[in-house]
Amino acid sequence: MKKKVILYRDIPAQERQRLDDQFDVTFFDGMNESNKDAFVIALSETEGLIGSNSTSMPPTLLDLAPRLQAASTISVGTDKFDLTYLSQRGIPLMHTPGVLNETTADTLFTLIMCTARRAIELSNMVREGRWTSNIGESLYGTDVHGKTLGIIGMGRIGYAIAKRGHFGFDMKIQYSNRHRKPDAEQDLNATFMDMEELLKTSDFVCVMTPLTSQTERLIGAKEFAMMKKSAIFINGSRGKVIDEAALVEALSNGTIRAAGLDVFEVEPLPASSPLCKLDNAVLFPHIGSATTETRLKMITCAVDNLINALNGDISQNCANKEQLNR
Ligand SMILES: NC(=O)C1=CN([C@@H]2O[C@H](COP(=O)(O)OP(=O)(O)OC[C@H]3O[C@@H](n4cnc5c(N)ncnc54)[C@H](O)[C@@H]3O)[C@@H](O)[C@H]2O)C=CC1
Numbered sequence: 001m002k003k004k005v006i007l008y009r010d011i012p013a014q015e016r017q018r019l020d021d022q023f024d025v026t027f028f029d030g031m032n033e034s035n036k037d038a039f040v041i042a043l044s045e046t047e048g049l050i051g052s053n054s055t056s057m058p059p060t061l062l063d064l065a066p067r068l069q070a071a072s073t074i075s076v077g078t079d080k081f082d083l084t085y086l087s088q089r090g091i092p093l094m095h096t097p098g099v100l101n102e103t104t105a106d107t108l109f110t111l112i113m114c115t116a117r118r119a120i121e122l123s124n125m126v127r128e129g130r131w132t133s134n135i136g137e138s139l140y141g142t143d144v145h146g147k148t149l150g151i152i153g154m155g156r157i158g159y160a161i162a163k164r165g166h167f168g169f170d171m172k173i174q175y176s177n178r179h180r181k182p183d184a185e186q187d188l189n190a191t192f193m194d195m196e197e198l199l200k201t202s203d204f205v206c207v208m209t210p211l212t213s214q215t216e217r218l219i220g221a222k223e224f225a226m227m228k229k230s231a232i233f234i235n236g237s238r239g240k241v242i243d244e245a246a247l248v249e250a251l252s253n254g255t256i257r258a259a260g261l262d263v264f265e266v267e268p269l270p271a272s273s274p275l276c277k278l279d280n281a282v283l284f285p286h287i288g289s290a291t292t293e294t295r296l297k298m299i300t301c302a303v304d305n306l307i308n309a310l311n312g313d314i315s316q317n318c319a320n321k322e323q324l325n326r
């Protein structure tokens with residue numbers, strides 16, 4: 001008999017077919033008030049889960065899935081699951097590292113360029129008929145090339161961002177990370193330092209850590225105050241890695257120059273957020289990996305991951321492999 005699987009995000013037909021070939025699939029378009037009861041009933045029988053990282057899967061919900069054997073998230077970030085809880089139950093969480101590095105780094109560099117050159121603010125000026133003469137000094141941007149790029153979280157994506165800065169923009173790269181990265185030091189001439197020194201000396205501060213209990217609110221009022229007044233802050237990790245209210249304050253009172261954000265404490269970001277009123281904030285709707293090519297690669301990877309995991313193979317792309325092996 002085929003194993004039962006819940007698919008909680010729409011995926012292309014050919015990938016859905018690969019799941020159907022192997023499993024008895026129940027589809028939900030996310031999880032919301034209108035389908036929650038049916039979702040809970042399906043959970044009681046399911047052996048596998050696959051979906052996107054816009055849906056939270058807390059222990060209270062997964063307690064309702066006593067037969068669960070594997071979960072597969074269409075993301076590299078695993079913060080919508082509790083890894084300790086899953087590991088205690090012996091359930092692997094599969095994810096999609098690597099396939100989105102370059103696309104996400106492109107997005108982060110777009111944020112760097114848009115904030116530095118005030119691209120969105122000035123584009124809006126043109127569209128709204130407010131371009132009536134030469135723009136004047138008060139609307140000039142700041143250079144990106146030749147500046148210092150500080151990366152907090154020099155992992156797979158951090159490295160891809162640093163590569164763009166080093167080779168494309170002649171930037172000086174510095175980083176803080178849980179451990180040193182010899183490849184970044186050799187290939188990109190990157191300098192390892194503690195976060196405080198990085199905050200004080202970078203022109204662009206880019207956060208690319210995962211969201212964990214150690215990184216939650218890593219950057220708050222104290223950290224913004226350490227940055228240069230001319231600094232530009234970029235967050236592509238998760239909204240909760242920063243204190244958003246403190247960022248609003250820092251952008252409003254000139255503690256830092258500007259911010260580019262792809263992620264927020266609450267997503268979708270409500271239009272009532274004070275961030276939406278700030279010209280010096282560039283706001284993207286969590287599009288780090290959102291290209292047609294890369295999203296397909298992520299979905300294909302996540303489908304492979306679930307098939308492998310439910311067949312007992314977690315050698316590739318298992319986020320809690322070490323915890324499971326303990
Ligand atoms: N905006 C978007 O659409 C996307 C966001 N992400 C986010 O980016 C995160 C990173 O992805 P990868 O680069 O693939 O992960 P990774 O595991 O390769 O890199 C993360 C790095 O952060 C470092 N780190 C952890 N805690 C730290 C701390 N307290 N201080 C400094 N460094 C710390 C780790 O040592 C590691 O090198 C994901 O977990 C996800 O949350 C990922 C993809 C797309």
Ligand SMILES: O=C(O)C(=O)CO
Pocket residue numbers: 053074075076077078100288289290
């Ligand atoms: O993969 C992730 O973690 C994302 O945030 C979406 O690409």
